[in-house]
Amino acid sequence: MTHPHDNRYPPASPDWTQPRPAPHDGAPRRESYGRDPWQGSYGQGVPQDPYGQGVPQDTAYGSPAQGVPPYDAYGQAPRRSPHARDAHAHGADLADLRSAYKVLRRVSTLTALGSFVVYVVLSCWAPGLMGSQIAGELSLGMALGVLQLLVTFAAVFWYGRSARHSVDPLALAVRERTVRPGRDAGVAG
Amino acid sequence: MNDYGSGTQAVVLVLFSTLVTLTLLMCVMAGPDRDDLTNFYTGYRSLTPFRNGLAIAGDYISAATVLSTTGIIALAGYDGYVLAVSTALSLVLLMFLLAEPLRNAGSFTMGDVLARNMSGRSVRIASCVVTLAATLPFLVVQLSGAGSLLTFILGMSHESGARTACIALVGSLMIIYAAIGGMRGTALVQMIKIVFLLGTSVTVAALVLNRFDWSPGAVLRAAERGSGTGPAFLQQGLQLGTSASQRLDFASLQMTVILGAACLPHITMRLYSARDVPAVRRSMSWAVGTVTTFCLTVIIMGTGAAALVGSQYITAADAHGRTSVLMLSRALGGGAGTVSTTVLYAAVAGTVFITLLSSVAGMTLAAASSLAHDLFAHALRRGQAAPRTEMTVAAWTSVMVGTVAILLSVLVRDWDVAVLTTLAICIGASAVAPALTYSLFWRGFTRTGLLAALYGGTASALVLMVFSKAVSGTPSAVFPDADFDWFPLQSTGLVSIPFGYLAGWLGSRLDHRRRAAESRENRRLYEESEARLLAAAE
Numbered sequence: 037m038t039h040p041h042d043n044r045y046p047p048a049s050p051d052w053t054q055p056r057p058a059p060h061d062g063a064p065r066r067e068s069y070g071r072d073p074w075q076g077s078y079g080q081g082v083p084q085d086p087y088g089q090g091v092p093q094d095t096a097y098g099s100p101a102q103g104v105p106p107y108d109a110y111g112q113a114p115r116r117s118p119h120a121r122d123a124h125a126h127g128a129d130l131a132d133l134r135s136a137y138k139v140l141r142r143v144s145t146l147t148a149l150g151s152f153v154v155y156v157v158l159s160c161w162a163p164g165l166m167g168s169q170i171a172g173e174l175s176l177g178m179a180l181g182v183l184q185l186l187v188t189f190a191a192v193f194w195y196g197r198s199a200r201h202s203v204d205p206l207a208l209a210v211r212e213r214t215v216r217p218g219r220d221a222g223v224a225g
Numbered sequence: 226m227n228d229y230g231s232g233t234q235a236v237v238l239v240l241f242s243t244l245v246t247l248t249l250l251m252c253v254m255a256g257p258d259r260d261d262l263t264n265f266y267t268g269y270r271s272l273t274p275f276r277n278g279l280a281i282a283g284d285y286i287s288a289a290t291v292l293s294t295t296g297i298i299a300l301a302g303y304d305g306y307v308l309a310v311s312t313a314l315s316l317v318l319l320m321f322l323l324a325e326p327l328r329n330a331g332s333f334t335m336g337d338v339l340a341r342n343m344s345g346r347s348v349r350i351a352s353c354v355v356t357l358a359a360t361l362p363f364l365v366v367q368l369s370g371a372g373s374l375l376t377f378i379l380g381m382s383h384e385s386g387a388r389t390a391c392i393a394l395v396g397s398l399m400i401i402y403a404a405i406g407g408m409r410g411t412a413l414v415q416m417i418k419i420v421f422l423l424g425t426s427v428t429v430a431a432l433v434l435n436r437f438d439w440s441p442g443a444v445l446r447a448a449e450r451g452s453g454t455g456p457a458f459l460q461q462g463l464q465l466g467t468s469a470s471q472r473l474d475f476a477s478l479q480m481t482v483i484l485g486a487a488c489l490p491h492i493t494m495r496l497y498s499a500r501d502v503p504a505v506r507r508s509m510s511w512a513v514g515t516v517t518t519f520c521l522t523v524i525i526m527g528t529g530a531a532a533l534v535g536s537q538y539i540t541a542a543d544a545h546g547r548t549s550v551l552m553l554s555r556a557l558g559g560g561a562g563t564v565s566t567t568v569l570y571a572a573v574a575g576t577v578f579i580t581l582l583s584s585v586a587g588m589t590l591a592a593a594s595s596l597a598h599d600l601f602a603h604a605l606r607r608g609q610a611a612p613r614t615e616m617t618v619a620a621w622t623s624v625m626v627g628t629v630a631i632l633l634s635v636l637v638r639d640w641d642v643a644v645l646t647t648l649a650i651c652i653g654a655s656a657v658a659p660a661l662t663y664s665l666f667w668r669g670f671t672r673t674g675l676l677a678a679l680y681g682g683t684a685s686a687l688v689l690m691v692f693s694k695a696v697s698g699t700p701s702a703v704f705p706d707a708d709f710d711w712f713p714l715q716s717t718g719l720v721s722i723p724f725g726y727l728a729g730w731l732g733s734r735l736d737h738r739r740r741a742a743e744s745r746e747n748r749r750l751y752e753e754s755e756a757r758l759l760a761a762a763e
Contacts, residue, residue, distance in 0.1 A: 126756075133759050144321040149483070152314050156479045159307060159461045160472040167460045172442035173449075175459050181306045182524070185313055188517045192510050195321060199506060207502065207760035214762035 126213045133206040140202055144195050155180055233567045234380050240575045245398060248582070251413045252406035262612045265407040265619060266333040266594060267498035272409075274504045276416060278511025281495045283415025285316055285487065285516055286422065287584035288367050288577065289646045291523070292374070296546025297464060298527025300536055302452060304464035304475065305527055311482040313513070313520040319487035320509035324496055326665045328505040329761045330754075331497045334591075335490050335657070336599035339664050339679075342750040343672045346604040351679045353604070355660075356490045356595035358683050359652045360588045361630060362645035363489070367588075368634035369642055370547065371395040371581050377548055378574045385638065392634050395581060400627035402586035403593060404620040408498055411586050418576075418583040423519060425576045429550070429569075430522040432557045433529030444525075447532035458531070465715060474714040478647070481718030485654025488661055491591035502761055529553055544701065545643050550577065589630070593623035640703055644695040647716050651690060655721035656682030659729045665758065667733075668751040671744045674733030681732075682725025689717035 166177030298305030372388030558566025597619035698710030
């Protein structure tokens with residue numbers, strides 16, 4: 037009964053996040069990364085111990101990060117090295133999910149709210165236009181009102197489909213990662 | 226109005242008793258175990274998305290929506306159409322913006338969502354106060370309406386004693402549903418109600434169209450004639466007027482409805498009982514589909530009432546046209562005494578009755594849950610209450626809330642309290658909506674901001690409403706003879722919604738300055754719980 041599309045994106049495969057939705061805009065994304073819980077250890081311990089929070093494979097990965105500004109390395113090539121995944125994939129997945137949700141939410145909410153605001157404003161301050169009869173007794177205003185109700189069905193269907201495509205696979209990945217013991221013990225419950 | 230023979234009354238009475246017996250039975254059978262909180266508040270999250278969607282729609286379409294919206298359409302035409310659209314779109318907004326994070330953040334009540342990152346009892350108390358402030362007016366307006374409605378349906382004399390008895394009857398039934406049934410029991414009642422409601426309203430709408438040979442133009446022409454207003458029926462302005470300030474008032478009312486109607490606590494509470502995020506999405510899809518279908522039929526029914534009954538008869542029975550659905554069903558039947566008239570009238574009357582019962586029961590349950598869970602278990606006992614105690618308290622708070630609502634409704638039964646619906650929606654839009662959106666989407670939100678948004682929004686809506694034109698100064702006001710209306714609008718949203726959002730923002734800024742450590746801690750907690758909020762990762 038649940039979303040069949042999940043099966044197309046096996047969460048264990050490293051490739052499924054490739055068609056990531058474009059970040060909504062650059063600034064909030066960077067800003068949110070800046071406040072990431074891992075940022076503290078990341079920024080302070082760059083040269084010697086970039087992943088001070090107990091990541092196992094630091095010897096293998098430690099050298100390439102040397103001397104590279106941490107934010108740029110992170111922001112431009114988040115998934116270049118497979119070893120980085122364990123350390124940062126959680127944060128990156130969460131950031132992806134956050135921005136995917138943000139896009140979905142903004143587009144859908146602003147469309148629904150915006151169309152209605154335009155409708156009310158036109159009804160109130162352009163009664164001549166809305167009162168113009170388009171077919172028999174049916175005025176433009178009435179037709180638009182009923183049309184909004186009919187479009188609602190399509191909008192809900194569209195929302196469900198886009199959410200299954202853009203949000204659900206990312207959410208599944210974040211869930212799978214947090215199941216690992218120890219990481220988010222404080223969050224659970 | 227009582228010219229409909231004792232045969233119809235008898236059928237209606239039998240139908241009412243059957244409905245009551247059936248729903249009570251279901252409530253008892255579906256009732257929760259005595260010491261399982263999850264079962265009482267969410268029904269084990271065991272409802273399928275389809276059923277949960279029907280229950281959400283059932284909670285959302287209150288008796289006030291069914292009766293007042295039809296009445297406004299019948300009397301004011303276009304203004305009512307806009308109201309039907311905004312009612313449907315409000316639930317759409319809830320689905321798009323809040324439903325999924327709300328499901329992940331909450332467990333039982335609104336207080337759980339708001340207090341998840343903020344310790345302290347003040348948050349719990351504030352969310353309980355706002356829940357009560359939003360649900361009690363809604364309860365009172367429907368209960369006091371139930372008095373006049375039932376006397377109308379049953380053809381009793383319209384005196385105070387009969388109405389008081391009806392209010393007490395509906396009130397006691399609602400207490401029983403809420404206290405015994407819990408979330409699962411009321412969900413069943415809501416499902417029966419919505420199936421009934423959709424069935425009858427689609428039938429009535431089809432009969433209206435059939436009467437006019439399925440020609441919308443003919444219905445509209447007849448409605449223009451029947452309303453006695455001519456072309457104005459199909460233009461904005463009949464409800465509140467056409468001057469600049471009255472148009473602003475109308476726009477403000479519609480914005481309040483679209484922002485506030487769906488985030489009232491008794492509706493958001495149903496979201497917590499969804500199993501997971503895809504389930505809540507599918508539930509909301511069903512709910513939105515149901516509500517939108519219903520709003521389409523309401524448009525047809527209201528227009529049909531204007532066309533077939535005529536506004537002078539509608540206003541003669543009720544100034545707000547709340548009896549127009551019932552009068553329409555009489556007009557649609559073949560004539561007094563025939564079988565078709567009896568069946569149709571009984572079906573519509575039964576629908577109205579079960580709608581009333583279920584919506585007041587849902588609101589009682591929301592208010593009682595908040596009292597038991599937020600105020601008793603978390604504010605008084607600091608989260609240490611045993612589940613069994615909390616369940617008992619929840620049952621008793623249902624009785625308490627119900628009794629208070631019955632008493633208030635009896636007190637105001639002779640006044641025209643339709644304004645209370647507006648008040649509840651205004652509080653939803655100016656206190657609940659800011660608190661929820663900030664709490665879910667703004668990591669910089671702090672406790673002072675939350676309290677400011679909740680109390681500030683509620684207080685501004687309350688104060689402005691008391692001094693608005695809807696309470697005094699106009700012939701249709703609650704106190705038409707008094708004159709303390711310095712707020713020149715009928716609804717407060719235009720001022721109180723921005724005020725609620727501003728209060729929340731300013732309060733948080735204040736905390737960032739004064740209590741930097743605490744606000745950093747809030748931010749850290751928000752970020753830590755973000756995986757849970759967005760992905761339901763536990």
